[in-house]
Amino acid sequence: MTAANRPTTKRLARAGIRDVAAAAGVSITTVSDALNGKGRLPEATRRHVREVADRLGYRPSAAARTLRTGRSGLLGLTVTTYGDEPFTFTEFAYFAEMARAATSAALARGYALVILPASSRHHVWSNVALDGTVVIDPAEHDPVVAELHRRGIPVVSDGKPGDSPVHAWVDNDHEAAVVAILDHLSSAGARRIGLLTGTSTDTYARQSTRAYLDWCERTGQEPVHESYPAHDSRAGAVAADRLLARPDRPDAVYGLYDPNGTDLLAASRRYGLRVPDDLMIVCCSESDVYAGTEPPVTTLSLKPRLIGTTVVELLIDAIEGGGPRSSQGQVIPHDLIVRASSLRRAPRTTISPPRAPGIG
Structure with a gap:
């Protein structure tokens, strides 16, 4: 086959921002604002520009954006626990x-x-050009947050940061959540409520444990709690067993972590305890598995999807808005999903069935 007869493949030109502006009948600035979530544009205009951009197959050039804005378009996410x-x-x-x-x-x-x-033994942080970072459950005086702050990288935390320098934070009211659970168990008939908690210093474990201890002091109950490293699921099963083996065994337990619910169900079976008659169970979990256990387990939801969306929105606003650190916080409501494991049945009166005729 000669060169003259060889079929040629024409490379399709990539649509640029000017093409989108022309097709949408708007300015280049409007296209940029619509696609980047900036400016005060009507929602109908943003939607129209995005639909045109999708139809043309427009994709912003990462290299061009970096040169134009000095930003990489990369956000970090880490869990310091x-x-x-x-x-x-x-x-x-x-x-x-x-x-x-x-x-x-x-x-x-x-x-x-x-x-x-x-x-800190991982050196990848210095090799990735981050515009900002989400830090989940920062510890008091968190070294990761301190280092990011030193480098001028904005940080938004999932969890109250204590003294760590963050631009903003998002969290639940853990004290209110724990009190709601303890009051729920108490009203269902529990007289000695135990706690499975973590050994970490993150705000979730620290505030939840403090709320439990304060509630015990306020209600006159002796605390009954066991702690373990939250990231070690085997340690959680051991701690659940340890809690139910105590001479002052609780008749209800709240577990801060997943899979505390299944750990406590298994331990209750080993000790011959009926749930919820002998032991009521609540755990903090987003897993659907607890709707199908026997019995179904009451769970606390911390709304992670709403938190994930909110922390990223706050982080990008900090990146694109610049300005001084505000340390603003947003509190996300929790949701207690009550199931059979924390609903103790009222005592029933036993009625003998009628006897068959002729039986004395």
């Missing part, structure tokens, strides 16, 4: 849902989310 095992947290339903929602929120604003380890 799991520094030595950076991706273990994805095995938990809360973190998985939160990360999925955060990823979607980032993509909607033209950013990508990168999950990174928190341990």
Whole structure:
């Protein structure tokens, strides 16, 4: 086949921002604002521009954006509680849902989310050009947050940051959530409520445990609690067994982590305890598995999808808005999903069935 007869493949030109502006009948600035979530445009205009951009196959050039704005379009996400095992947290339903929602929120604003380890022995942080970072459950005086702040990288935390320098934070009211659970169990008939908690210093474990101890002091109950490293699921099963083996065994337990619910169900069977008659159970979990256990287990939801979306929105606003750190906070409501494991049945009066005729 000669060169003259050889078929040629014409490379399709990539649609540019000018093409989108011309097809949509708007200015280049309007296209940029519509696709980047900026400016004060009518929602109908934003939707129209995005539909035109999708139809033309327009994709912003990452290199061009970096040159124009000095930003990479990359957001980091890390969980400092799991520094030595950076991706273990994805095995938990809360973190998985939160990360999925955060990823979607980032993509909607033209950013990508990168999950990174928190341990200082990992050098990847210096090799990835991040515009900002979400830190989940920062510890008091968190070294990761301090280092990011030193480098001028905006940080938004999932969890109250204590003294750590963040631009903003999002969290639940853990004290109110714990009090609601304890009051629920008490009103259902519990007289000695136990707690399975973590040994970490993150705000979730610290505030939840403090709320439990304060509630016990206020109601005159002696605390009955066991703690364990939250990232070690085997340790959780041991702690649940340890709690039910105590001479002052509780008749209700709240577990701060998943899979505390299944751990407590298994331990109750080993000790011959009926749930909820002998032991009521509540655990904090986003997993659907507890709707199908026997009995179904009451769970506390911390709304991770809403939190994931909110932290990313606040982070991108900090990146694109610049300005001084505001340390603003947003509190996300919790949701107690009550199931059979925390609803103790009222005592029943036994009525003998009628006897058959002729039987004395």
